[in-house]
Amino acid sequence: MKIALVGNQNCGKTTLFNALTGSNQHVGNFPGVTVDGKVGQIKNKEKISLVDLPGIYSLTPYSSEEIVTRDFIIKEKPDVVLNIIDATNIERNLYLTMQLLELDVPLIIALNMMDEVNASGNSIDVNKLSEGLGVKICPISASKNQGIDELMEETIKVGKNKIMPIHIDVCEKDSPVHRAIHAIMHLVEDHCEKYGLPKRYVATQLIQKDEILSKEINLSENEVDLLGHIICEMENDNGYDNEISIIGMRYNYIDRVVKKSVTIKSTQTKEQIRSSKIDRILTNKYLAFPIFILIIGLIFSITFGLVNTYISDLLGNGLNHLINIVHKEMDNADFNIVLISLICDGLMTGVFSVLSFLPTVVVLFFFLSLLEDTGYMSRVAFIMDKPLRKIGLSGRSFVPLLIGFGCSVPAVMATRTTASEKDKKLTLMLIPFIPCSAKLPIFTAVVGGFFKLDVLVILGLYFLSVALGILVGFISKLIKKSKPTPFMMELPNYRLPTVKNTLLLMWEKAKDFIKKAFTVIFVCSLIIWFLNSFDFKFNYVDGDTISVDSSMLSKISSFITPLFRPIGINDWRYCASLITGLTAKESLVSTLTVLYGSVDLAIVNVNTGQILAFLVFVILYMPCIATFAVLRKELKSTSLAILYMAGQTLFAYFMAMLFYGVSLLC
Amino acid sequence: MDVTDLKINQIANIIDIEGKGPLRRRLLEMGILPNTLVKVIKKAPLGDPLEISIRGYELSLRKEDAKSIKVEVK
Numbered sequence: 001m002k003i004a005l006v007g008n009q010n011c012g013k014t015t016l017f018n019a020l021t022g023s024n025q026h027v028g029n030f031p032g033v034t035v036d037g038k039v040g041q042i043k044n045k046e047k048i049s050l051v052d053l054p055g056i057y058s059l060t061p062y063s064s065e066e067i068v069t070r071d072f073i074i075k076e077k078p079d080v081v082l083n084i085i086d087a088t089n090i091e092r093n094l095y096l097t098m099q100l101l102e103l104d105v106p107l108i109i110a111l112n113m114m115d116e117v118n119a120s121g122n123s124i125d126v127n128k129l130s131e132g133l134g135v136k137i138c139p140i141s142a143s144k145n146q147g148i149d150e151l152m153e154e155t156i157k158v159g160k161n162k163i164m165p166i167h168i169d170v171c172e173k174d175s176p177v178h179r180a181i182h183a184i185m186h187l188v189e190d191h192c193e194k195y196g197l198p199k200r201y202v203a204t205q206l207i208q209k210d211e212i213l214s215k216e217i218n219l220s221e222n223e224v225d226l227l228g229h230i231i232c233e234m235e236n237d238n239g240y241d242n243e244i245s246i247i248g249m250r251y252n253y254i255d256r257v258v259k260k261s262v263t264i265k266s267t268q269t270k271e272q273i274r275s276s277k278i279d280r281i282l283t284n285k286y287l288a289f290p291i292f293i294l295i296i297g298l299i300f301s302i303t304f305g306l307v308n309t310y311i312s313d314l315l316g317n318g319l320n321h322l323i324n325i326v327h328k329e330m331d332n333a334d335f336n337i338v339l340i341s342l343i344c345d346g347l348m349t350g351v352f353s354v355l356s357f358l359p360t361v362v363v364l365f366f367f368l369s370l371l372e373d374t375g376y377m378s379r380v381a382f383i384m385d386k387p388l389r390k391i392g393l394s395g396r397s398f399v400p401l402l403i404g405f406g407c408s409v410p411a412v413m414a415t416r417t418t419a420s421e422k423d424k425k426l427t428l429m430l431i432p433f434i435p436c437s438a439k440l441p442i443f444t445a446v447v448g449g450f451f452k453l454d455v456l457v458i459l460g461l462y463f464l465s466v467a468l469g470i471l472v473g474f475i476s477k478l479i480k481k482s483k484p485t486p487f488m489m490e491l492p493n494y495r496l497p498t499v500k501n502t503l504l505l506m507w508e509k510a511k512d513f514i515k516k517a518f519t520v521i522f523v524c525s526l527i528i529w530f531l532n533s534f535d536f537k538f539n540y541v542d543g544d545t546i547s548v549d550s551s552m553l554s555k556i557s558s559f560i561t562p563l564f565r566p567i568g569i570n571d572w573r574y575c576a577s578l579i580t581g582l583t584a585k586e587s588l589v590s591t592l593t594v595l596y597g598s599v600d601l602a603i604v605n606v607n608t609g610q611i612l613a614f615l616v617f618v619i620l621y622m623p624c625i626a627t628f629a630v631l632r633k634e635l636k637s638t639s640l641a642i643l644y645m646a647g648q649t650l651f652a653y654f655m656a657m658l659f660y661g662v663s664l665l666c
Numbered sequence: 667m668d669v670t671d672l673k674i675n676q677i678a679n680i681i682d683i684e685g686k687g688p689l690r691r692r693l694l695e696m697g698i699l700p701n702t703l704v705k706v707i708k709k710a711p712l713g714d715p716l717e718i719s720i721r722g723y724e725l726s727l728r729k730e731d732a733k734s735i736k737v738e739v740k
Contacts, residue, residue, distance in 0.1 A: 057692075057695060057696065058692075058695045060695065091697060091721040091723075092697050092721055095697065243690070243691055243694055244694060244699060247691075247699065248699050248700070251697055251699055267722060276707070279708065283708060283710065284711070285709075286711075288710075288711040289711060382710050382715065382717075383710050383711050383712070385710065385714070385715050386710065386714045389728075395715075486689050486692065486727075486731050487715055487726065487727070487728045487731070488692060488725060488726070488727060488731070490725055490726070491717065491726060
């Protein structure tokens with residue numbers, strides 16, 4: 001048996017999914033956490049699967065989430081649709097239910113957050129509501145695990161016996177809308193039968209001029225004319241246009257049902273009252289930004305200051321120590337010198353250099369999950385929307401961009417909560433302009449050795465990069481002339497984060513990260529090691545009999561060095577460092593160190609223009625392979641991901657060339 | 667007048683939703699319909715977006731989108 005779980009955003013769908021399946025999906029307090037449908041097995045019932053569909057407000061197909069859900073219900077024909085409703089926001093939640101009723105599928109309603117409704121002194125007469133809608137309703141509290149067993153039993157019963165909703169005519173008898181719907185239902189009857197579509201749904205969709213559907217069912221020209229005529233007559237008689245007529249009809253019915261079954265003593269639940277009190281401070285006109293900066297500053301200084309400098313370094317040193325021990329043991333045991341190099345210099349160094357970032361990433365995600373679970377993240381989107389709109393983004397893109405200062409990989413993964421596909425693509429394009437923390441070692445090493453005012457130069461580079469990102473956003477907004485995606489968002493109530501949920505998220509991110517370290521990074525380290533350790537005749541480059549200059553990496557770097565002459569790079573070792581920098585940006589420093597002996601020696605023979613051009617190129621060129629891997633996953637397209645990276649690198653090249661050119665003129 | 671002209675916590679009745687296309691439909695589907703009461707709860711620190719209360723729930727909207735919601739104060 002297949003159960004489809006359908007409901008609004010942030011109504012507790014994922015919590016219910018976890019309660020029913022016993023699985024551990026991450027639950028967010030941010031609208032739209034479920035992006036792709038997830039499938040789970042119902043606890044203790046092996047042959048019953050539950051599909052968690054993305055949170056939607058309506059079935060009118062104009063966002064990808066709505067199309068996914070609609071198609072799943074109509075085409076995959078689940079045995080039962082489980083509609084979860086937030087009882088504290090019953091009218092708006094029932095709108096989707098009204099549309100589900102039109103689809104004529106076995107349906108059951110889970111009335112969630114009943115504990116909050118009861119605590120506020122309000123009450124809902126479940127029997128009357130059920131009668132009014134013609135559907136079985138189970139009151140539950142998903143977060144407190146109340147009513148879950150009964151819900152599961154009833155859902156299975158509805159699915160097994162294919163219990164359809166009792167047919168209720170929701171439009172007022174003899175109203176213009178009623179006449180129009182019935183006339184169109186009659187008109188399209190044959191088409192609906194042919195394509196297996198519910199006719200009431202088709203009729204209301206056609207009144208709303210759903211063109212995809214009207215093509216799908218192959219209406220003849222004659223029928224299209226007649227349809228237009230019916231709609232026109234309805235609009236004239238009703239005094240409202242087609243959309244208000246249909247949507248208004250659904251809400252009128254909801255009003256009638258709610259009036260009969262819901263008793264309201266206080267208009268706000270306790271949670272809502274508490275939230276608006278907190279919001280009076282956190283979104284206050286004068287306090288909002290200072291508090292925001294304080295919170296972000298704290299998170300960044302703990303994550304990148306404390307954890308990154310101490311714990312990550314400690315881990316890094318520990319791992320290095322481990323490499324030394326393995327190296328020594330293998331030496332003693334007379335292992336082949338190439339094998340030792342492969343394991344110690346290639347695999348362990350590569351993978352460990354990424355693993356040493358693990359504490360930073362995990363701690364960053366710990367804080368981010370706190371921000372999200374408490375509900376503060378959506379306030380950030382709320383207060384940052386206006387400034388971000390100037391570069392064609394919405395407030396929801398702010399958090400991913402901010403994370404980018406830490407690491408591009410989680411930043412790319414965080415773009416899932418942006419408002420639309422268009423916003424997501426633009427956000428993904430801008431993330432590489434945010435200098436990640438792995439670039440900091442490069443700046444401190446190179447700039448520190450070259451410039452006296454090193455802090456100013458580093459700040460200048462950061463500023464340049466971010467400013468160029470803003471410029472790119474601005475230009476893309478001008479070119480596309482597209483309006484920003486409408487910002488329509490519910491600010492969820494503030495909630496205390498649960499330990500389980502927070503740990504779950506940290507574990508998920510850590511797992512992702514470790515997996516990445518042992519797949520993408522593993523392979524890349526292997527390749528770089530191979531290129532650096534052998535010449536083209538596959539002789540091992542030991543540095544004594546065969547010099548470092550003859551390795552494949554050196555040859556390839558030398559070959560492409562002319563390409564970098566316009567940006568002032570003449571030495572193959574710089575090119576080699578740029579290539580190894582692709583595995584992880586900080587390996588750029590280690591490569592320079594290996595090839596020159598030290599970074600200070602590397603910058604002896606270059607002038608200010610060259611070093612600036614190099615730094616500009618480094619801050620702007622494509623992110624590391626790990627970012628590429630997640631970017632490919634988020635864009636769902638390898639070619640598009642390559643295009644993004646190539647574009648970014650080309651942009652970096654021209655900017656570096658500009659800097660070098662200007663320095664020559666000076 | 668439209669929703670953006672309302673003072674904080676002032677209650678008004680919606681008379682029309684202007685505009686067309688997906689945005690208007692989305693507003694309607696969120697329950698923002700003629701003859702429904704609406705109230706502005708708060709504004710973001712930079713004055714935009716704003717949060718309205720409708721049908722017992724709260725929704726954040728941008729000013730330019732909220733301008734299409736025409737209201738009258740009784």
